[in-house]
Amino acid sequence: MTTRIQKRNRRRILDAALEVFSAQGFRGATLDQIAVEAGLSKPNLLYYFDSKESIHAALLGALLATWIDPLKAIDPAGDPRAEIMSYMRHKLQMAGEFPRESRLFANEILQGAPRMSGFISTDLKALVEDRVRVIQGWVAAGRLAPIDPYHLIFSIWALTQHYADFDAQIRLLRDGADPLDGAEAFLEMLFERLLTPVPVTQADG
Amino acid sequence: MTTRIQKRNRRRILDAALEVFSAQGFRGATLDQIAVEAGLSKPNLLYYFDSKESIHAALLGALLATWIDPLKAIDPAGDPRAEIMSYMRHKLQMAGEFPRESRLFANEILQGAPRMSGFISTDLKALVEDRVRVIQGWVAAGRLAPIDPYHLIFSIWALTQHYADFDAQIRLLRDGADPLDGAEAFLEMLFERLLTPVPVTQADG
DNA sequence: AATGAACTTGACTGAATGGTCAGGCCTGCT
DNA sequence: AGCAGGCCTGACCATTCAGTCAAGTTCATT
Numbered sequence A, B: 001m002t003t004r005i006q007k008r009n010r011r012r013i014l015d016a017a018l019e020v021f022s023a024q025g026f027r028g029a030t031l032d033q034i035a036v037e038a039g040l041s042k043p044n045l046l047y048y049f050d051s052k053e054s055i056h057a058a059l060l061g062a063l064l065a066t067w068i069d070p071l072k073a074i075d076p077a078g079d080p081r082a083e084i085m086s087y088m089r090h091k092l093q094m095a096g097e098f099p100r101e102s103r104l105f106a107n108e109i110l111q112g113a114p115r116m117s118g119f120i121s122t123d124l125k126a127l128v129e130d131r132v133r134v135i136q137g138w139v140a141a142g143r144l145a146p147i148d149p150y151h152l153i154f155s156i157w158a159l160t161q162h163y164a165d166f167d168a169q170i171r172l173l174r175d176g177a178d179p180l181d182g183a184e185a186f187l188e189m190l191f192e193r194l195l196t197p198v199p200v201t202q203a204d205g
Numbered sequence C: 001a002a003t004g005a006a007c008t009t010g011a012c013t014g015a016a017t018g019g020t021c022a023g024g025c026c027t028g029c030t
Numbered sequence D: 001a002g003c004a005g006g007c008c009t010g011a012c013c014a015t016t017c018a019g020t021c022a023a024g025t026t027c028a029t030t
Helices: A004-028 A031-038 A042-048 A052-072 A080-097 A099-110 A117-140 A149-165 A167-173 A183-194 B004-028 B031-038 B042-048 B052-072 B080-097 B099-110 B117-140 B149-165 B167-173 B183-194
Strands: none
Touching (some): A004 A042, A031 A042, A052 A099, A052 A117, A080 A099, A080 A183, A099 A149, A099 B099, A117 B167, A149 A167, A149 A183, A149 B183, A167 B117, A183 B149, A183 B183, B004 B031, B004 B052, B031 B042, B080 B117, B080 B183, B099 B149, B149 B167, B149 B183
16 A cells, blocks of 8 residues: 555655656656656655656656647547647647656657557557547548648647747747747637648639 | 768767657667667767767757748738748648658657756847737738737647657558658648638627 | 877776665654 | 564675776877
8 A cells, every 4th residue: 555655655656756757857867866857865755666767658648648638639529620629729729738757758759769668559549549540530521621630630739739849949039938939819710721721722722 | 071981870869869869869869779770780879979968969959950940930920810921831841841840849848848948048049029010010010910929929830749759659540651641731721720810790790 | 110299099097876784873662 | 581583784795887097009290
C-alpha cells in the first residue's frame, strides 16, 4: 500500500522530472537537477524510483492516456465539422495547459521515439486508423468535403503543438507575449476554411 | 589557409555531427559517436574543432543562413497569394531535403534556444517583423484577405517542419511510408483556402 | 631524398553522473 | 513510551565523457 508521504513525494518527483526532462531531454536531464527541483536528495529519488529511466517511463506512461483521449472523443455520429473543430480546440487548449507534456513528447519523437515506438505503432496507430476511417466515412457520405484524413490529423497536431514546443522562439519573436495570443481565432478561421468546400468560380473554369 | 585534407575532414566532421546532434540533441550526442560516424579518431576531431561546443556552433551558424533565406525571398511587389504559396512550398521542400537540419533546429528551440536566442531576438526578429509589415501592407491595400501575419508565418513553419521533426511518429503510423506523401497537395489546398476570402452566404446572415 | 609542417593517435586526466549501501532518523501504532 | 517499519542521507563506487599531450606518421615542397 502507498502511504501519505509516498504519494506526496512521488508527485513531487514526477513534477520536478517533467520540468527537467521537458526542458533538457532525457540525456540532458540529470538526477541532481531533478532532486534539487523536487527538494529531495538524490538517493531519496532512487528510493521512490528504481532509476532515471523508470522516472521517465512513469512520466511517459501518464502522458499517453491524456494524449490520445481527445482523439477518442471524436464522435462519428456528431456533425463532422463541429467534431473536428472541437478536437482542434481541445488540442490547442492542451498545448496551453500542458506545454511541458507536449515538449516531453516532442523530445521523445525527435529522438526517434526510442521509448514510445511500441505504443505508437500499436495503440495510437489503431486509434488513428479508426479515426481516419470515421473521416473517410463522413466524406463518403457527403457530410464533409473531400480531404486526406491523415494529413488533416497531422495538421491539427502540428499547428497546436507548435505553440507549446516552439514557445521559446515565438516568445523571442513577439517580445515575450503569450504565444497563444490570437492563436485560437487564427486556427478557428484556418480550419473553418479548410473544411468548407470552395464554391467553383467562373474565373477558374 | 585551408588545405585539401582540412576541407575534407571538416566536412566529414560536420556531416557526422549533424547526424548525431539532430538525432540525440546536444547533450545526448558524444564526441565518440561523432568520431565513429566521421571515420576519424576523437583527438583528431579536436584537432579540427576546439570543442564539442564549437562543432555545434559551426552547424548552427551554417544553418541560420539557409533557414531564413526563403523568408527573405518573399517579394513585396509580387502577387500576395503566389508569394506566400511559394514560401510554403519552399519550406516544405527544405523539410524533405534537410530533415536533419530541421531537427537540429527543433532540438535547439525545445531546450529554450540557449545557443540561438541572440540570433532569434535580433536578426530573425527583424526579418519576421519586416515580413509581417509586408503582409499587413498587402491586407491594407486590399490585395489579400485580412489575416494575422504572425500566425500565418507560424502556421507555415509548424506545418512544414512537422513532417521533418515528427518523421518518426508519422512513419510508425503509416507503415513506414514517406511522411511527405501527399503533404504537398494537402498543404497546397490548405493554404489556398486559408488565403481565399470566403464569400458571404445567406445562411450566415 | 630531405625536411619541416601538417596530420593523426594511444594513453591519459579530471569532472560529471547514475547508482549503491550502511546506518541513522522519523512516524504511526500499540 | 517503546518499537517496527518506512523514510532519508553522507559517503562512496564505476562508468562515461570532454578534452590533453607527447610522440609518431604522412604530405607537400624543394
